[in-house]
Amino acid sequence: MPGKTAEEMALDQKEISVAEFFEKNRHLLGFDNPAKALITVVKEGVDNSLDACEEAGKLPYLNVNIDEVGSNKYEITLKDNGPGIVKEQMPSIFGKLLYGSKFHSRKQSRGQQGIGISASVLYSQLTTGRPAIITSRTDMDSPPKQFKLKIDTIKNEPEILKEKELEDDFQPGTEIKVVVEGKYIQRYHSVDEYLKQTAIANPYARIQYSNPEGEDYDFERAAEKLPPEPKEIKPHPYGVELGVLGRMLKNTDSNKVLSFLQNEFTRIGRTSAEEICRLAEVDPDEKPENLNHSEQEGLLDAMQKVKIQRPPTDCLSPIGAKLIKNGLGKEIDAEFITSSSRDPEVYRGNPFQVEVGIAYGGELEEMESDKVKVMRYANKVPLLYQSSSCAITKALENTDWKRYGLEQPGSNGTPKGPAVIFVHLCSTWVPFTSESKESIARYPKIVKEIKLALQECARDLKRHLSRKQKGKKEKRRKKIFSNYMPLVLENAVELAEEGEELTIDPIMQRVIDEELVEKVEEAEEVEEGDVND
């Protein structure tokens, strides 16, 4: 049989650049189809802008503009009022995949991979052959810089086509302009919806948006103060693995194992460090790089055994129960809104926190679907796709909504009712199921926390629904009384005239009341039945 030899096969082996990889696998980045591609480009730009504004301590003000410039071709322009980008960094940030500031940092941010925005540039050149135009200005004292660039896919390096300084009134901040193959749709999976949901979860951001139909939106602020900037933390000993520990031991500036443990990890003080060394039978004064394989194993083992405080949670930036309520209230005219923000938890050494909001009734009575609308968020970013594989969906479906007054078909499924359920997970590292960041992996600990948060809000909802139900009954009772009052008065007058005393046993009175209510209800049901037949 004519097969290849090892030598022949060797000739075919070669390196694959990460840009080539994602060009071919662009569905992994959210560029599966034209409608989704449009959202993905906007999303990656908005993520970056909001992150940059917050990091610079500026209240975000974003302008998003989408124009149809040809058949299935859209020009997307996104401008922010962020800190701007220094000239030297502009080409790499937009023209190189796997480049960024957030991958190695342990604090909550929207971006975490260093792929998103350059993927938009990649998609743009792939589908329309057009370069991206990036403009940025750091302050009014220096001129705006502009690059026209593509990505050299084979090398995964920026290819600068044109570079210039602008002389105009471009306000400080960054602007990106790309032309992509896309499809503009409205309704649920749309840029409009995406930005509306973004506004809800980021009530301190102002977003102006003009869609391809020429409609203008202005999502105004519901808060005039930025949340506290999350702090960067060091790795927690419970979340580290042997390979990473080995690398840390090799690269540390600390001269002794004892100081290494204290300097390179969060929550390890001198006492814990000593205990770890003792348990691991490692000399605390040993040079970290000298530990052999079994000593490293021992050290890791001991780190898991010693009781160490949870990581600090100021690396997280939750929205907060109050702002969730405001955010929902700003965009939805509901009869009832509740929200809840749980205490932070930890999975694999990563702090995370779950927040939930429920809006019920009011304009939601007019929703087209009889199912509740679920808004999923990770690090304040709306997740529109891949809900079926998401931890949030799993937690939602595993909650017994009938107990809380909502219908739920089957034993588990999406509940029904005129409600919006808002779920936000924030973490220093959200375990997304793919690079497109559309769905949160179903780690049991995360699913459990989400369920607990849902139940907290669901209890409030139930109280509201019971009150409403009770209010309805009360109203009906009053109606009955007012109907029967003439009769009662008549009898009372009669009795009074006969000289009898007007004392009614209170228990008896209740029985009478309830009987009356029941009778009237029966009568009403028959009436309704007639109408329905």
Next chain:
Amino acid sequence: MPGKTAEEMALDQKEISVAEFFEKNRHLLGFDNPAKALITVVKEGVDNSLDACEEAGKLPYLNVNIDEVGSNKYEITLKDNGPGIVKEQMPSIFGKLLYGSKFHSRKQSRGQQGIGISASVLYSQLTTGRPAIITSRTDMDSPPKQFKLKIDTIKNEPEILKEKELEDDFQPGTEIKVVVEGKYIQRYHSVDEYLKQTAIANPYARIQYSNPEGEDYDFERAAEKLPPEPKEIKPHPYGVELGVLGRMLKNTDSNKVLSFLQNEFTRIGRTSAEEICRLAEVDPDEKPENLNHSEQEGLLDAMQKVKIQRPPTDCLSPIGAKLIKNGLGKEIDAEFITSSSRDPEVYRGNPFQVEVGIAYGGELEEMESDKVKVMRYANKVPLLYQSSSCAITKALENTDWKRYGLEQPGSNGTPKGPAVIFVHLCSTWVPFTSESKESIARYPKIVKEIKLALQECARDLKRHLSRKQKGKKEKRRKKIFSNYMPLVLENAVELAEEGEELTIDPIMQRVIDEELVEKVEEAEEVEEGDVND
């Protein structure tokens, strides 16, 4: 507010190596949890070995061995009889992510990304700190070479710890040995099941396997001949995008657009090439690199408009209906097996083909679940995870199984019954939903083809079930006749004695028969009812 400046932010920006990226995102590669990790390591190794054997024209013979070497630690050894790997390539193939021969090639293969096997090495060093040991020998005339290596995660380059020539009787082929954190389980999501399913779809491969419980399996061959080696093809004009076309025009060796079109694409002959140029208003003699942006757009546009034959399909290597039947028959003792192999189709310029097999009854009557068991495959590789997001699941659930004699709860869902449904999709480029290659993206064209293939087999199944049903009725009728025969004979004798002629109206006869059958059936049902009560 104390925010960062653009200059401060610039200091945080840096490159992320693809190895770092996947170390942190290892769940994207199938290393979400210890049980799955064990399967993933075996899977990546088996994929590579089968690909290499087939490419070298050798009937595959694989040895897989898993030993428990510590708490949650397993040593996995995989040896093949493939062509071996030349010494110079060994470190990169196993010690560098995004390196390989299959990414740039347009023909069906199990591997397609150049990530899998090096990801196993990465996972091994991350969880146990242990290097991989790779041994390979290309023929008996040269000695076996062995590398002990890790991956330098920061650089994404192999880090060779030891390198030597062996002097032993190591047979030509390649062996990889890694020690990983894992969990060995049995049943559905297990290495045992994975290898069994692999054996079914690769009946020309022999796989010997020894699991951590010390149980030995020998999946023997059901075919002694390799399928024809798939041929590499050039891109099809219908599947190319502007960015890629631009790159091709720039990098081609052809001097004229006319020859460029003929040389760089499949199915473009001189006539089509001329027509494309004419439609695009591009000079056929122009140098390809000289085309400007709008000429490139025009060329692409024209390429989509000109009628061009489908791509050749000898780049595919289907299993074939006969071997699917043999493969299923070899591993499952069923009462009925059918299979079907559809003609190839094309999505986005990529040829693909769907094959289905159904096994029914026999030992499957003893299955624990009342749902059918679905075996999903892509390019002959079993897919055990993420079925809910897979095109195969979607097609299966959208098929109306009640029409074909299987129960199906709800209007669409997994059908019930003692059956195994085998579905294979092969393509030059399978659109997986993640790097872990567990699920096929739901492109409508692919879902449709799978559904058609399922229906083909389902019709066979229905015929079988009807025959069986008819057989049952026939049997029962015979029983009735034999019960009533004495009576009939008695009457016949009586009539004969009375001198009457024995003619019975055939219609009347049928009515009598059916009435008898019905009565007996009723009687039997009552009996059964009694038993059930």
